[in-house]
Amino acid sequence: MKTLIFSILAVVCMSCQGQTKPATTIATKETPKPQTVIKKDSMKFEITKTPAEWKDQLTEEAYAVLREKGTERPFTGEYDKHFEKGMYVCAGCDNPLFSSDTKFDSHCGWPSFDAAIKGAVIYEKDNSYGMQRVEVQCAKCGGHLGHVFDDGPQETTGMRYCTNSVSIKFIPKK
Numbered sequence: 001m002k003t004l005i006f007s008i009l010a011v012v013c014m015s016c017q018g019q020t021k022p023a024t025t026i027a028t029k030e031t032p033k034p035q036t037v038i039k040k041d042s043m044k045f046e047i048t049k050t051p052a053e054w055k056d057q058l059t060e061e062a063y064a065v066l067r068e069k070g071t072e073r074p075f076t077g078e079y080d081k082h083f084e085k086g087m088y089v090c091a092g093c094d095n096p097l098f099s100s101d102t103k104f105d106s107h108c109g110w111p112s113f114d115a116a117i118k119g120a121v122i123y124e125k126d127n128s129y130g131m132q133r134v135e136v137q138c139a140k141c142g143g144h145l146g147h148v149f150d151d152g153p154q155e156t157t158g159m160r161y162c163t164n165s166v167s168i169k170f171i172p173k174k
Contacts (some may be wrong), residue, residue, distance in 0.1 A: 047093045047141040058092065066092050066143035067165045069128075069135070074109025076167025082111070085173040088163075095120060095140035097168060098161065104153055106160055111168070113161040114152045121145065121161075136161055144166060 035049045049057070054067050064070035079088070088098040097120045098113040099141075106112035119139060122148065128136040145167045152160035 012051070034160055045140060045142045049141075054092070059144070065167050066090075066141075066145075067145040070164075072147075072164045072166050073109075077110060079111040079163075079165040079168060079170060080109060081105070082170065084170070087171045087173070088168045089171055090114075090138040090141060090143055090145070091167050091169050092143040093138060093141040095138050097121060097138065097145065098163070100173070102156075106138045106152070106162070108144065108160075108162060111165055112161045114150070114156045114159050115162065118162060123148065136163070 051067065055063055058066060061070075061072065065072060081099070083103060083105075085100050087096050087100065088103075089096050096117055098116055102113045102115045104112055104114060116136070121136050122139045122142075124135045124137060126133045133147045133149075137143060138145060138150050144164075146161065146163040149160045149162060150158055152158050
């Protein structure tokens with residue numbers, strides 16, 4: 001009986017892995033050539049702080065998302081339905097990340113953008129929770145912003161940067 005259960009589990013696991021393809025490149029409007037997903041371990045960030053320093057600076061929820069790769073509940077973030085003109089910056093270090101010109105309503109429950117500012121973000125493979133995704137992080141401090149998917153508006157880049165509201169701040173256009 002144990003052998004039968006083990007055999008069934010092995011077949012299920014192998015068949016699930018064979019149906020997904022790894023996301024290894026991301027294209028954006030600002031960078032027409034695909035950018036390769038990089039390992040965060042190989043990066044040295046301009047802004048580095050201890051966990052205690054980050055906890056002093058950030059709210060509990062922002063710390064959980066930016067530093068521990070958490071996710072806010074869908075449809076609860078302040079920027080989900082926010083469409084003023086301006087710039088979205090990292091809530092941890094004020095690095096400009098997204099222009100409001102690239103924001104769109106994806107109806108997914110999180111702020112969505114079709115492109116990041118060139119050089120503002122880095123990408124890392126994320127195989128958590130049995131999925132293959134591409135994590136988006138701030139290039140200046142390494143903060144977790146969300147994930148990027150290839151189901152965005154086809155008339156622009158085709159990309160959807162699904163971003164946690166708590167990981168960004170909005171700076172209105174003057």
